Amino acid sequence: DTEVTQTPKHLVMGMTNKKSLKCEQHMGHRAMYWYKQKAKKPPELMFVYSYEKLSINESVPSRFSPECPNSSLLNLHLHALQPEDSALYLCASSQDEGGRGNQPQHFGDGTRLSIL
């Protein structure tokens, strides 16, 4: 079992749907991350939250909207996605050392998203 919990595990949605991915951790980590991973490729960073504030947005299209309602929760709101957005979406968390990135990241098992 991982200490970062992601729901749902699988999601199939149409291009006009609105859905949300959820991520929860109770390790007291103050940095949280969203990654996108295509098959047989490495994870690609999408967003970083530090102390509940968005600190990095890797030029992600606006159809992906992150939200960090509190220090334990991270959401990714999805709207009008394209078939090429089908991928494994991973959430991770870590301690935050003021942005020095010296801490390991703890990953959830991801949400496998399919866009029809």
Place this chain on the structure above:
Amino acid sequence: SQQGEEDPQALSIQEGENATMNCSYKTSINNLQWYRQNSGRGLVHLILIRSNEREKHSGRLRVTLDTSKKSSSLLITASRAADTASYFCATSRAAGNKLTFGGGTRVLVKP
């Protein structure tokens, strides 16, 4: 974009043999981390080596870092079938909590 490249892309060995994979990167780093990913699962952190360290051990894992060559290696000794997974290196630069992953090495350990 990927910071680094991993070599080889795939590796097949017998149980009990050692597995070595290499990671090269392009810019100066704060630290380098190795992660394992089993099929259909998230990534698991294995080891972190800081830029001022040259070698680090954790159980059957040995990681080296050569900042002059901008490269790192991960050695898994006495491999087991359970070591079958993809292994990724990831670099962290001084600014921001940002990890950039290499392309990964897929390791198959045959019983």
